[in-house]
Amino acid sequence: MLTYMLRRTLYMIPLLLIVSLISFSLIKLMPGDYLTVARLNPNLSEQDIQEQVERFGLDKPFLVQYLIWLKNVVQGDFGRSFGTRMPAFKTLFFGGRLFWTIIIAVTTLLLTWLFAIPIGIYSATHQYKASDHAVTFFGFLGLSIPNFFFALVLLWLLVVVFKIGDKGLGISGLLDAKYYGQPFSWAVFVNYMWHLWPVWVVIGTSGMAGLIRLMRGNLLDTLSLPYVQTARSKGLAETVVIYKHAVRNAINPLVTVLGLSLPGLVSGSIVVAIILNLPTVGRAYFAALQQQDEPVIMGALLFFSLFLLIGNVLADFLLAWVDPRIRYD
Amino acid sequence: MKNVLILAGLLVACSLTALGQGYATMPADALVFPVGVAGTVYEDMELGVRGGTLNYANITDPKAWNNHTAKETSTTHYTGRMHRGMLNLDHISGAIVPDFAKSYDISDDGLVVTFYLRQGIKWSDGVEITADDVLFTYNDVILNEDVDCNARAGQRLPDGTYPLMEKVDDYTVKVTLSTIYRPILNSLSFNLMPKHKLAQSVHKLNPSVPAGTFNQTWTLDTPLSELVGNGPWIVTDYQVNTGVTMTRNPYYYGYDPAGTQLPYYDKIYVHIVANQDVSLLKYRNGEIDVFALRPTDIPILLPDSGRKDYTVAITDKAGYGTTWICPNQDIGLADGTNAEKRELYRNVKFRQALAYLLDKDTMIENVLNGLGTAQWTGLSVPSPFYAGRDIYGGPITDNDSVIYEYDLAKATALLDEIGVVDKDGDGWRDLPSGAPLVMELNTNDNTVRVAYSLIIQDDFRAAKLNCNFQVIDFNTLVNQLLGGTGDIILLGLTGGDEPNSGKNVQTSCGNLHAFRFSACDDPDEVDLRIDELMDLGANTFDLDAAFAYYKEYQRLLAQQLGYIYLCQQTFQYTYYNYVGNANMASPISTPAGDNGLLSELCFDKRL
Numbered sequence: 001m002l003t004y005m006l007r008r009t010l011y012m013i014p015l016l017l018i019v020s021l022i023s024f025s026l027i028k029l030m031p032g033d034y035l036t037v038a039r040l041n042p043n044l045s046e047q048d049i050q051e052q053v054e055r056f057g058l059d060k061p062f063l064v065q066y067l068i069w070l071k072n073v074v075q076g077d078f079g080r081s082f083g084t085r086m087p088a089f090k091t092l093f094f095g096g097r098l099f100w101t102i103i104i105a106v107t108t109l110l111l112t113w114l115f116a117i118p119i120g121i122y123s124a125t126h127q128y129k130a131s132d133h134a135v136t137f138f139g140f141l142g143l144s145i146p147n148f149f150f151a152l153v154l155l156w157l158l159v160v161v162f163k164i165g166d167k168g169l170g171i172s173g174l175l176d177a178k179y180y181g182q183p184f185s186w187a188v189f190v191n192y193m194w195h196l197w198p199v200w201v202v203i204g205t206s207g208m209a210g211l212i213r214l215m216r217g218n219l220l221d222t223l224s225l226p227y228v229q230t231a232r233s234k235g236l237a238e239t240v241v242i243y244k245h246a247v248r249n250a251i252n253p254l255v256t257v258l259g260l261s262l263p264g265l266v267s268g269s270i271v272v273a274i275i276l277n278l279p280t281v282g283r284a285y286f287a288a289l290q291q292q293d294e295p296v297i298m299g300a301l302l303f304f305s306l307f308l309l310i311g312n313v314l315a316d317f318l319l320a321w322v323d324p325r326i327r328y329d
Numbered sequence: 330m331k332n333v334l335i336l337a338g339l340l341v342a343c344s345l346t347a348l349g350q351g352y353a354t355m356p357a358d359a360l361v362f363p364v365g366v367a368g369t370v371y372e373d374m375e376l377g378v379r380g381g382t383l384n385y386a387n388i389t390d391p392k393a394w395n396n397h398t399a400k401e402t403s404t405t406h407y408t409g410r411m412h413r414g415m416l417n418l419d420h421i422s423g424a425i426v427p428d429f430a431k432s433y434d435i436s437d438d439g440l441v442v443t444f445y446l447r448q449g450i451k452w453s454d455g456v457e458i459t460a461d462d463v464l465f466t467y468n469d470v471i472l473n474e475d476v477d478c479n480a481r482a483g484q485r486l487p488d489g490t491y492p493l494m495e496k497v498d499d500y501t502v503k504v505t506l507s508t509i510y511r512p513i514l515n516s517l518s519f520n521l522m523p524k525h526k527l528a529q530s531v532h533k534l535n536p537s538v539p540a541g542t543f544n545q546t547w548t549l550d551t552p553l554s555e556l557v558g559n560g561p562w563i564v565t566d567y568q569v570n571t572g573v574t575m576t577r578n579p580y581y582y583g584y585d586p587a588g589t590q591l592p593y594y595d596k597i598y599v600h601i602v603a604n605q606d607v608s609l610l611k612y613r614n615g616e617i618d619v620f621a622l623r624p625t626d627i628p629i630l631l632p633d634s635g636r637k638d639y640t641v642a643i644t645d646k647a648g649y650g651t652t653w654i655c656p657n658q659d660i661g662l663a664d665g666t667n668a669e670k671r672e673l674y675r676n677v678k679f680r681q682a683l684a685y686l687l688d689k690d691t692m693i694e695n696v697l698n699g700l701g702t703a704q705w706t707g708l709s710v711p712s713p714f715y716a717g718r719d720i721y722g723g724p725i726t727d728n729d730s731v732i733y734e735y736d737l738a739k740a741t742a743l744l745d746e747i748g749v750v751d752k753d754g755d756g757w758r759d760l761p762s763g764a765p766l767v768m769e770l771n772t773n774d775n776t777v778r779v780a781y782s783l784i785i786q787d788d789f790r791a792a793k794l795n796c797n798f799q800v801i802d803f804n805t806l807v808n809q810l811l812g813g814t815g816d817i818i819l820l821g822l823t824g825g826d827e828p829n830s831g832k833n834v835q836t837s838c839g840n841l842h843a844f845r846f847s848a849c850d851d852p853d854e855v856d857l858r859i860d861e862l863m864d865l866g867a868n869t870f871d872l873d874a875a876f877a878y879y880k881e882y883q884r885l886l887a888q889q890l891g892y893i894y895l896c897q898q899t900f901q902y903t904y905y906n907y908v909g910n911a912n913m914a915s916p917i918s919t920p921a922g923d924n925g926l927l928s929e930l931c932f933d934k935r936l
């Protein structure tokens with residue numbers, strides 16, 4: 001197992017190198033560069049633009065730019081953002097973005113699982129009944145409404161239909177303006193919760209349908225296995241058969257899904273974060289993409305790739321952990 | 330969870346700037362805004378009371394806190410409120426007036442500008458501001474090639490030299506020019522930076538720091554207590570992607586006639602939002618106090634204006650900037666193709682025909698909900714030099730404007746005259762040789778521009794001009810425009826009051842002379858005259874004389890039709906009625922706009 005872990009970890013190095021080369025090529029294939037907007041500034045002459053091109057090193061050939069970047073990365077320098085002039089990773093994580101990304105992702109994930117697993121079980125044990133169709137319908141409804149649209153509709157409902165402004169409540173962001181700069185208190189906590197629930201609803205409903213269907217399918221498969229029939233024939237109560245014998249086995253594949261969710265923790269929900277004004281890493285990445293801020297884009301892509309690889313390895317380990325039949329040599 | 334909450338609390342806790350205590354009494358050299366004084370442009374304003382917080386929304390986060398390395402309005406929106414220069418725009422009229430300088434004079438030969446600075450005025454941390462700060466900002470920051478500063482471009486004189494700035498005494502600064510150059514007053518309105526805080530980051534003053542250090546100074550991770558300014562507001566809190574708090578500078582030198590120090594509001598809170606739709610929702614929710622409207626927002630807001638006690642101000646004042654189509658007169662020049670099309674695009678009669686086919690009334694009615702104005706030349710309509718005026722800064726009459734009202738008959742007659750007729754009977758006009766003429770109209774994914782393009786395509790087709798339209802990526806479009814490879818591109822440029830700022834667009838060797846880059850090597854008579862007029866307008870401090878030169882240049886532009894101008898949205902604004910003086914918002918200044926000059930004169934009537 002230890003050898004396997006070491007091997008998997010070492011495999012990540014060439015993979016990350018390939019990812020970096022492909023990412024760098026893709027950035028360079030995009031039309032324009034960081035200075036495209038500046039080129040339309042009537043106050044700047046060709047000479048002024050050229051000075052900036054040289055300052056940012058954008059005049060060098062593609063391969064030279066990549067090798068310079070790679071050399072700096074090996075020395076631990078991921079470059080500075082063209083826009084903020086701060087180191088690339090500092091730009092990505094600045095102002096608690098990493099913290100809030102993880103908080104939002106983990107809480108959303110937990111809530112999704114908290115609702116999706118019981119609903120999946122209920123759906124499987126009430127197969128083809130009206131209630132099964134109803135929960136499946138609502139699950140798919142959540143999946144099919146685009147998140148950005150749902151977020152905007154939710155804000156509109158709160159403001160225009162429920163008129164929350166009359167009650168002194170705000171929309172979007174992490175807090176109402178009056179709470180910024182206030183010491184942490186119960187009122188501040190409650191206001192955080194007020195601003196976070198739309199996030200949970202919007203992102204949670206989009207992820208729930210898949211989990212419900214997965215749980216339902218796995219449980220139905222398990223319930224048809226001979227050992228479940230054996231348990232029933234022994235005269236065990238139906239709740240014991242389902243929760244003690246069937247669910248515990250049916251949930252195994254979902255553990256793998258959990259491991260694979262890791263990259264989504266940091267890169268997901270970009271659009272929702274933008275509409276709902278949340279400070280997340282994805283949002284900083286999106287801003288960098290819009291401005292073609294190359295060092296930040298490269299930093300973000302490497303960071304997301306690293307999480308994807310770690311997520312895959314974790315999924316493997318989790319699977320081996322929950323299923324004793326699986327062994328890696 | 331408890332630890333997480335504590336950490337969350339810590340992240341939210343702001344780092345308050347250590348602001349000084351303020352002046353004991355009003356400084357003798359204070360800048361007094363004549364609020365409510367009859368006979369001034371401020372006469373319709375009310376004296377305010379201090380206190381409260383002004384809330385408004387902005388779409389992007391700041392990139393840094395350094396005014397002179399900033400490249401975007403997302404940053405200067407804040408730094409422009411933290412710093413002021415020797416000169417500034419008048420908060421109501423927009424004219425260039427003394428600000429930190431209490432006065433200035435220009436020598437008889439026009440080559441020396443002397444500024445007399447206000448005495449006893451302090452930075453927000455209580456350190457006095459002197460001529461050393463002015464010289465530091467100009468000589469060690471703006472003109473320092475080690476500093477990545479956009480403002481340097483505006484300082485360059487026509488002969489390639491830069492003005493020489495010298496200290497006469499602690500409160501007098503002398504600027505010597507090698508040639509008369511009127512726009513220098515614009516350029517010398519640069520914002521001041523505190524020498525005592527920033528000199529240590531400038532390599533030429535402090536060789537112990539590496540070259541380029543200043544470019545990485547006052548970045549977002551700088552403790553906000555380090556930020557020092559002389560403007561009305563100082564940033565005191567920043568919540569990433571969420572909001573910025575600005576607090577009144579206790580040492581700001583602006584006062585009202587009653588002796589009340591400005592700004593009236595204690596704080597500004599800027600909500601950073603995703604887009605205009607969220608801004609609109611926040612306004613309707615009562616979270617923000619003022620909002621710059623889009624025409625489509627008006628029918629949504631009007632029904633509630635009485636119940637919620639806000640005003641939707643609909644004006645006919647045009648905004649800054651230009652929108653145009655640009656037939657590429659160099660099409661195919663680089664690769665030796667499209668010779669006949671290029672010849673056609675270079676024919677002014679063909680471009681006149683296109684101009685007659687632009688139905689600006691329909692564009693204004695259908696795209697801008699009737700809230701727009703036609704634009705006939707390359708200078709922003711609000712500029713006092715705009716050719717539609719009879720005198721410098723006078724009302725717009727369009728008496729001398731070169732106007733091409735929509736006229737299908739005139740357009741078809743011109744096309745027939747130059748031989749662009751349907752020769753093969755397929756329903757489309759052909760090139761004079763008989764080869765098919767197919768025009769490609771492109772713009773980027775911008776709702777208004779796409780809507781304009783569709784109207785233009787329809788009108789071109791009505792004249793039997795075969796025109797395809799396609800939306801393409803913004804960067805690709807800019808590359809086509811600046812690479813001289815596009816066909817007909819619809820885009821826009823920012824604009825201002827000063828015609829000389831458009832020099833790169835209109836002069837034959839300008840890097841934005843995108844309708845015919847080849848004019849640099851092969852200028853015609855009109856190009857040469859425009860180049861000459863731009864220089865003449867810049868080389869005089871006589872505004873009436875400058876206006877005459879710029880009017881002629883604009884009339885030539887309109888006749889030459891390099892860029893063919895479209896329409897500009899007029900200025901619309903909405904504000905809750907408890908925001909005093911918000912009714913004075915205009916394209917020149919709003920409480921929440923990027924220059925935000927009005928923010929220091931607005932107040933909360935509920936207090």
